[in-house]
Amino acid sequence: xxxxxxxxxxxxxxxxxxxxxxxxxxxxxxxxxxxxxxxxxxxxxxxxxxxxxxxxxxxxxxxxxxxxxxxxxxxxxxxxxxxxxxxxxxxxxxxxxxxxxxxxxxxxxxxxxxxxxxxxxxxxxxxxxxxxxxxxxxxxxxxxxxxxxxxxxxxxxxxxxxxxxxxxxxxxxxxxxxxxxxxxxxxxxxxxxxxxxxxxxxxxxxxxxxxxxxxxxxxxxxxxxxxxxxxxxxxxxxxxxxxxxxxxxxxxxxxxxxxxxxxxxxxxxxxxxxxxxxxxxxxxxxxxxxxxxxxxxxxxxxxxxxxxxxxxxxxxxxxxxxxxxxxxxxxxxxxxxxxxxxxxxxxxxxxxxxxxxxxxxxxxxxxxxxxxxxxxxxxxxxxxxxxxxxxxxxxxxxxxxxxxxxxxxxxxxxxxxxxxxxxxxxxxxxxxxxxxxxxxxxxxxxxxxxxxxxxxxxxxxxxxxxxxxxxxxxxxxxxxxxxxxxxxxxxxxxxxxxxxxxxxxxxxxxxxxxxxxxxxxxxxxxxxxxxxxxxxxxxxxxxxxxxxxxxxxxxxxxxxxxxxxxxxxxxxxxxxxxxxxxxxxxxxxxxxx
Numbered sequence: 383x384x385x386x387x388x389x390x391x392x393x394x395x396x397x398x399x400x401x402x403x404x405x406x407x408x409x410x411x412x413x414x415x416x417x418x419x420x421x422x423x424x425x426x427x428x429x430x431x432x433x434x435x436x437x438x439x440x441x442x443x444x445x446x447x448x449x450x451x452x453x454x455x456x457x458x459x460x461x462x463x464x465x466x467x468x469x470x471x472x473x474x475x476x477x478x479x480x481x482x483x484x485x486x487x488x489x490x491x492x493x494x495x496x497x498x499x500x501x502x503x504x505x506x507x508x509x510x511x512x513x514x515x516x517x518x519x520x521x522x523x524x525x526x527x528x529x530x531x532x533x534x535x536x537x538x539x540x541x542x543x544x545x546x547x548x549x550x551x552x553x554x555x556x557x558x559x560x561x562x563x564x565x566x567x568x569x570x571x572x573x574x575x576x577x578x579x580x581x582x583x584x585x586x587x588x589x590x591x592x593x594x595x596x597x598x599x600x601x602x603x604x605x606x607x608x609x610x611x612x613x614x615x616x617x618x619x620x621x622x623x624x625x626x627x628x629x630x631x632x633x634x635x636x637x638x639x640x641x642x643x644x645x646x647x648x649x650x651x652x653x654x655x656x657x658x659x660x661x662x663x664x665x666x667x668x669x670x671x672x673x674x675x676x677x678x679x680x681x682x683x684x685x686x687x688x689x690x691x692x693x694x695x696x697x698x699x700x701x702x703x704x705x706x707x708x709x710x711x712x713x714x715x716x717x718x719x720x721x722x723x724x725x726x727x728x729x730x731x732x733x734x735x736x737x738x739x740x741x742x743x744x745x746x747x748x749x750x751x752x753x754x755x756x757x758x759x760x761x762x763x764x765x766x767x768x769x770x771x772x773x774x775x776x777x778x779x780x781x782x783x784x785x786x787x788x789x790x791x792x793x794x795x796x797x798x799x800x801x802x803x804x805x806x807x808x809x810x811x812x813x814x815x816x817x818x819x820x821x822x823x824x825x826x827x828x829x830x831x832x833x834x835x836x837x838x839x840x841x842x843x844x845x846x847x848x849x850x851x852x853x854x855x856x857x858x859x860x861x862x863x864x865x866x867x868x869x870x871x872x873x874x875x876x877x878x879x880x881x882x883x884x885x886x887x888x889x890x891x892x893x894x895x896x897x898x899x900x901x902x903x904x905x906x907x908x909x910x911x912x913x914x915x916x917x918x919x920x921x922x923x924x925x926x927x928x929x930x931x932x933x934x935x936x937x938x939x940x941x942x943x944x945x946x947x948x949x950x951x952x953x954x955x956x957x958x959x960x961x962x963x964x965x966x967x968x969x970x971x972x973x974x975x
Contacts, residue, residue, distance in 0.1 A: 394457025415575030445870020518557025525571030585610025591726030666705025692944030715866030791838030854887030861909030875952035
């Protein structure tokens with residue numbers, strides 16, 4: 383158990399600098415060597431609405447935003463009214479007394495009113511620096527280093543000029559000093575640890591993974607919550623030698639990516655469910671032409687436009703059914719923010735080796751969350767395996783057959799224009815040299831041969847994909863089963879249950895398709911009372927797992943309200959399912975944004 387585990391939340395309206403506070407707090411924690419996980423709940427509005435950002439700070443690595451809130455920085459009255467009840471006993475509420483006529487009523491927490499008019503000397507009438515002033519108060523109460531905050535302010539606002547930097551530093555100091563004089567600091571204080579850490583957003587982690595994998599072409603049409611990949615790629619492209627294109631729609635995106643990959647470079651794109659729907663036909667063409675590409679789908683609530691700023695694990699069957707017909711493809715769902723970094727190079731090696739599309743299933747929880755990490759533990763130069771890839775002159779033993787029928791299903795792939803390797807690539811089915819089967823007549827024997835050749839790749843892929851991970855005692859009373867982004871929250875829930883006397887283990891899936899039935903059933907056989915945990919209404923993974931392996935879970939915990947699981951949601955659900963012997967538990971979301 384971590385000796386320090388503290389949660390700060392910031393509530394307010396869009397435009398009040400809430401993200402600045404969250405980012406700055408994360409930077410300070412990283413420089414203190416503390417671990418951070420952030421989650422931002424917000425509305426699909428430019429102005430108006432409500433935003434609630436949660437920053438969990440711990441002496442040990444954390445992979446979810448936790449079960450409690452120790453301190454809230456309320457930027458407006460709405461945040462007080464909505465979230466006062468969510469502060470844990472013994473916690474604190476920081477608010478601007480200039481805007482609040484009656485003090486909030488809670489006698490089990492510390493109320494920390496500040497007069498921004500006084501602390502800013504009434505010079506900032508628009509309250510543009512209220513967030514920094516309140517942050518100064520919060521920093522003092524948790525024992526953070528003011529000098530680190532001042533350094534971060536200089537980095538953040540330096541391009542706006544020294545006058546802006548000095549003004550922000552001034553209100554930060556005013557808030558910090560005011561807290562020292564008027565408020566009681568928390569008993570548990572920040573303690574610097576080694577090493578200092580870096581921090582990153584989930585989308586940026588996948589983008590960096592692409593750069594490490596050797597991506598040289600990236601295309602996208604902005605679509606929340608995947609746009610952060612483009613935001614990282616665009617400013618870093620020139621230094622990394624990556625061509626980045628923002629296209630007019632997702633159909634253009636996927637076809638550009640296929641074209642770039644056909645020309646020999648590693649190519650990638652990212653979108654969400656609605657954009658992926660437009661890419662579906664082209665993904666099938668990549669499967670037919672055996673061109674390796676990577677497509678990231680950052681899931682949000684659906685269907686249709688759905689919930690643009692909320693999370694869900696609702697696109698699994700969409701990816702399983704991407705395009706018509708049968709063709710080899712790989713689907714993977716990262717289990718943490720930094721696993722997103724590692725997953726991209728792993729997937730590129732596989733799609734290059736087996737010459738097929740690869741798809742990444744992330745979601746808003748992972749992709750728009752921030753976490754800290756130790757840069758020295760990251761493999762910034764992963765192994766790159768291009769498979770049977772011909773990029774220069776080679777001696778031929780006979781005619782070059784782009785789609786030569788082999789035992790593995792893998793055929794040598796040559797870059798267009800390679801001397802002696804002329805071939806046809808088209809979306810119609812074809813024979814070994816690329817000639818369209820339907821140009822003579824639809825020869826059933828050739829169709830069967832080429833179809834079986836492609837599908838033989840699936841056997842090779844399944845053999846290389848790791849089975850699901852298993853954590854905990856094999857003789858546990860309860861087995862929690864999850865996939866993708868729920869790993870961190872399920873692991874913590876399993877720990878809570880075990881500490882409460884209910885022995886619990888955890889099976890988690892990252893590589894979703896194809897599945898090695900025997901290897902997976904060997905792991906699943908270790909489960910006693912099994913509960914599948916996922917963020918969708920119909921139990922998409924539960925149905926898929928049963929269809930692939932025959933495994934039927936005893937019970938299910940499902941969430942589909944747009945907000946991610948908290949650990950106690952899973953732990954409470956497991957207790958209820960064990961007690962009631964029903965087969966479904968849907969947790970109640972306490973924090974409403």
